[in-house]
Amino acid sequence: DAGESGTLLRFITGMACLLPGETLITADSRNRQRPILPLLNALRDLGAGITQSPGSDGYPLKVNSGLSGGRTVIPGDVSSQFVSSLLIVSPGAADDVELVVMKPIVSSGYIDITLREMKRFGVTAERIPGDDYDVFRVPAGQRYQPADVDIPGDWSSVNTLLAASAILGREIKVSRMSADSNPGESKFVSILQKMGCSVNTGDGSVSVQKSGELRGVEVDMKDSPDSVLTLIAVALFARGTTVVKNISHLIHKESDRIQKVETELKKIGAHIETTADSITVTGMKQLYPAATESHNDHRLAMCLGLIKLRNRGMTVEDAGCVRKSFPEFWNFIRVIDICEEGEKCLEIP
Known part of the structure; x- marks a missing residue:
């Protein structure tokens, strides 16, 4: 249950693809109204098994283990959290991941923070800027490594x-x-x-x-x-x-x-x-x-x-x-x- 946290909802949906078995994900009423379909479709493009429940809001989500990799396209004008969620889980895919994010990209700095923290924990991802979209490439076979982190003020x-x-x-x-x-x-x-x-x-x-x-x-x-x-x-x-x-x-x-x-x-x-x-x-x-x-x-x-x-x-x-x-x-x-x-x-x- 992600409760009121949109960040948790979007991140855990991606992470659930790397967990064994089946994961059920729900949230409170306002959180269920917030956009998530672009993220679900992108994860499905990468081989994720995600089922939305019958009904107006589609919750709870049912996420099965497995992420094959490949290429997906996602809009950048809704939430940078979609992109961060995809980037974080991409190293766990069976094959390389190419993520195309259409411009304009809102809260782009948060994506840069994601890339920086991934690198801190031993995972590399390449960002290739373009006129109409940015391309992110994440090689498969990488594993996150422990690291010491000094948490700054918010x-x-x-x-x-x-x-x-x-x-x-x-x-x-x-x-x-x-x-x-x-x-x-x-x-x-x-x-x-x-x-x-x-x-x-x-x-x-x-x-x-x-x-x-x-x-x-x-x-x-x-x-x-x-x-x-x-x-x-x-x-x-x-x-x-x-x-x-x-x-x-x-x-x-x-x-x-x-x-x-x-x-x-x-x-x-x-x-x-x-x-x-x-x-x-x-x-x-x-x-x-x-x-x-x-x-x-x-x-x-x-x-x-x-x-x-x-x-x-x-x-x-x-x-x-x-x-x-x-x-x-x-x-x-x-x-x-x-x-x-x-x-x-x-x-x-």
Whole structure:
């Protein structure tokens, strides 16, 4: 049972092809609504025996042991997790695997992370860029080997604390952060810098402090999906307009994040407009206390929590869903909230 985790659902479906016997896979209701058919079809192309149950959502999935290898084509504009799942299991196929990923490829940096970690554990895969598609080739007969790993901080979580720093004018420093660990999400600090924050990223740490009035920006966040709603929260308190582009894949997350953030922010009077692949926010508007909902989406809950720092009186229903990725979020937010403006109030070793 993958529960609410889309990452687990997609990864374990691929891994089940290498397990002996038959594996049954299920998930909660929202997770069963999220796209998985492109991954199933690609695995079938590579010789996997996967059966979907009768009914509207096809769960539970029945996955039989065996992966023969070969060639498959998969769209790149839905989820990079499909590609990562296929890459991770390809060394266990009987023959070489060639994976063709059609462009545009969303969250491409996460695929690079997958390739890097595969190499760390003794498996090589070749990425051949092209105009219309990228080709990935994984030789058969490779085995993962043990390796020592130093786990860095999680940029998606830390970015929410840096956002709180920008919103309230507190100085925050977090150690054990490496931009190379997640190039897509670590770009958030450069966005804050463009918005008017002072940023220091030396000595394996990152610190942020608002150095003046925040200003709106226009950014492409195709490769930074987990930080989009974090930026939207900051944008509400910036002068001018912020435009976030190339984020159509956010409709496939724990909620339809484009639609749900528009719904919730309009409840508090925010000036927000959305399209199928963009969110536009005009900041410095009067906000109102209102009851808002997280829709069981941890990123949306944290976005609303950040806004609550400056919009006293608003409430967030099911705020506890942040436990999926950042269970200490609300504790950190309370610490940041009680600090004085301009004060260095939080340092995480």
